[in-house]
Amino acid sequence: MIDNKSKILLGDSNELLKEIESNSVDLIFTSPPYADSRKNTYGGIHPDKYVEWFLPFSGQLFRVLKNDGTFVLNIKEKVVDGEKHTYVLDLIKELRKQGWLWTEEFIWHKKNSFPGKWPNRFRDSWERLLQFNKSKKFNMYQDEVMVPVGDWAKTRLKNLSETDKKRDNAKNGSGFGKNISNWVSRDMVYPNNVLHLATECNNKNHSAAFPDELPEWFIKLFTKEGDVVLDPFMGSGTTVIVAQKMLRVGIGIEIIDEYYRLAESQLTQNLFVAEPEIIYGKDRNKKTNKLHRK
Numbered sequence: 001m002i003d004n005k006s007k008i009l010l011g012d013s014n015e016l017l018k019e020i021e022s023n024s025v026d027l028i029f030t031s032p033p034y035a036d037s038r039k040n041t042y043g044g045i046h047p048d049k050y051v052e053w054f055l056p057f058s059g060q061l062f063r064v065l066k067n068d069g070t071f072v073l074n075i076k077e078k079v080v081d082g083e084k085h086t087y088v089l090d091l092i093k094e095l096r097k098q099g100w101l102w103t104e105e106f107i108w109h110k111k112n113s114f115p116g117k118w119p120n121r122f123r124d125s126w127e128r129l130l131q132f133n134k135s136k137k138f139n140m141y142q143d144e145v146m147v148p149v150g151d152w153a154k155t156r157l158k159n160l161s162e163t164d165k166k167r168d169n170a171k172n173g174s175g176f177g178k179n180i181s182n183w184v185s186r187d188m189v190y191p192n193n194v195l196h197l198a199t200e201c202n203n204k205n206h207s208a209a210f211p212d213e214l215p216e217w218f219i220k221l222f223t224k225e226g227d228v229v230l231d232p233f234m235g236s237g238t239t240v241i242v243a244q245k246m247l248r249v250g251i252g253i254e255i256i257d258e259y260y261r262l263a264e265s266q267l268t269q270n271l272f273v274a275e276p277e278i279i280y281g282k283d284r285n286k287k288t289n290k291l292h293r294k
């Protein structure tokens with residue numbers, strides 16, 4: 001089923017995931033329907049039923065992911081009757097029982113969320129990206145997402161104290177420490193786990209499409225060229241389209257025909273724009289980038 005070409009499938013992931021080979025996927029990057037919140041567009045799941053609904057999918061995802069692969073789940077709590085519902089927290093606990101390790105949590109800070117006024121809370125400007133793995137040793141290409149050191153270095157690294165020059169292990173005894181002087185005269189540093197991205201995206205015809213930069217960042221971090229990236233709730237296909245541009249093999253599954261067609265048309269267009277000029281990732285192997293359609 002998996003060859004070296006991107007592929008999108010129309011239908012229910014619960015069924016179609018079964019067709020994917022075990023231990024064949026390097027990265028799963030997805031945003032499933034949120035509980036109830038978008039009822040009018042593609043069928044919501046009641047928050048009380050969310051965990052039960054999700055576990056069969058994650059069981060299949062566990063099977064198809066390679067042992068050194070990563071699963072990134074974009075999900076957010078919903079407020080029900082004035083209180084945050086706990087289905088995301090409940091889901092994390094159940095996923096751990098299913099065998100997943102909850103390795104990390106990234107925050108997507110939505111730089112351009114709409115202003116508003118609510119009686120008991122402020123505007124919601126972030127979403128979770130939960131990272132799960134099957135094993136503690138997983139592929140992570142940290143150098144691919146390094147960022148410029150920034151202006152803070154000019155002041156912070158200018159006059160280092162004696163403590164700054166030593167490995168600072170003392171505070172929590174974790175064995176992980178920082179030696180700030182290691183970073184003097186470096187131009188690039190590793191980023192933190194908060195991504196500041198606008199919500200704007202090219203796929204305006206889907207109400208919950210990712211900005212391209214979101215899957216792009218995780219694809220860089222967790223995969224290399226030729227690796228397989230799966231989005232079992234692909235919507236307008238952002239993950240697959242970006243993966244394809246980055247010379248990965250994208251696999252997407254979508255249950256609604258209209259969104260599937262949207263993804264299909266964008267993938268087809270990309271065949272023509274992506275071939276002469278590679279937009280994302282490194283142009284190391286000069287591979288051609290063809291789409292295999294259903």
Ligand SMILES: C[S@@+](CC[C@H](N)C(=O)[O-])C[C@H]1O[C@@H](n2cnc3c(N)ncnc32)[C@H](O)[C@@H]1O
Pocket residue numbers: 011012013014030031032033034042203206208209210232233234235236237238239253254255256259
């Ligand atoms: C939050 S949206 C994903 C949007 C996507 N990230 C994008 O960039 O366009 C979730 C998608 O999952 C699809 N979906 C819901 N249940 C599904 C299922 N059982 N199998 C496959 N797709 C499903 C919905 O139709 C919806 O398009």
